[in-house]
Ligand SMILES: Cc1ncc(C[n+]2csc(CCOP(=O)(O)OP(=O)(O)O)c2C)c(N)n1
């Protein structure tokens with residue numbers, strides 16, 4: 001049912017059409033009658049539903065800033081869980097960081113880990129329940145700073161779970177301090193003159209680093225700053241879930257996450273910043289792909 005506002009718009013637009021319509025009042029009367037009997041167009045059988053909220057994504061307002069990547073990536077993970085029908089068999093591990101309350105939004109079994117320790121917690125879960133789909137969801141401060149040791153050792157052991165690594169180049173939750181992934185020259189609250197690489201070192205490319213570990217099975221870097229990027233990121237998450245069935249090692253999905261608040265940008269500027277700056281240091285694409293014979297096993301398993 002269209003609202004009164006719509007009627008007002010109709011009313012305004014009719015003044016432009018006076019010459020075509022017999023009388024303004026007659027037009028409004030006819031339009032109102034039509035509206036009164038009309039069912040919403042979206043319920044019309046002729047319309048195909050092309051988008052709806054995944055049922056495993058809890059229907060609440062999220063605490064994230066406008067334009068933040070976390071909410072979008074939560075949705076992508078839940079879409080894959082819905083599509084694969086694995087709500088009952090998926091276990092997630094939430095980090096410390098802006099996404100600390102991820103368990104409030106994903107309607108699956110989830111637990112919280114101490115800062116940086118998500119991969120250690122996930123190791124325990126997956127080893128006790130090898131048939132579950134297990135994943136960690138971690139920021140760059142969590143995974144690449146305080147948790148870098150757990151990350152490298154878990155992947156080196158080839159732990160059979162997915163890591164979703166949200167790289168927004170800062171410690172978002174604690175007001176934007178420099179992270180191991182902060183770009184060269186990038187200003188943060190602890191590098192107000194810009195990251196000086198001679199002093200702080202180069203940003204760590206975690207995906208490239210861990211791709212050299214024999215335990216990593218699938219390593220990819222994606223973004224969510226455009227519709228195309230979002231589709232590719234979802235595909236990567238979907239692949240990583242499916243590859244768990246093969247029990248061949250750790251699947252690592254890095255996602256360049258927009259953090260408009262700490263980048264001091266509007267959401268649109270932040271989306272552009274990903275293309276113009278972030279991906280120069282963190283190029284997008286697959287970094288390590290499973291071998292053909294492994295993928296064949298997956299197809300046979302279907
Ligand atoms: C043991 C410990 N050290 C430090 C902190 C403070 N702290 C909370 S979140 C955070 C950084 C989070 O950054 P990141 O993982 O990149 O997540 P983001 O907020 O950017 O998504 C830090 C240092 C803490 N909570 N616990």
Ligand code: SF4
Nearest residue numbers: 064065068098172259
């Ligand atoms: S501070 Fe950044 S990472 Fe945290 S919720 Fe806001 S936009 Fe997202």
Ligand SMILES: [Mg+2]
Nearest residue numbers: 139140170172
């Ligand atoms: Mg971060």
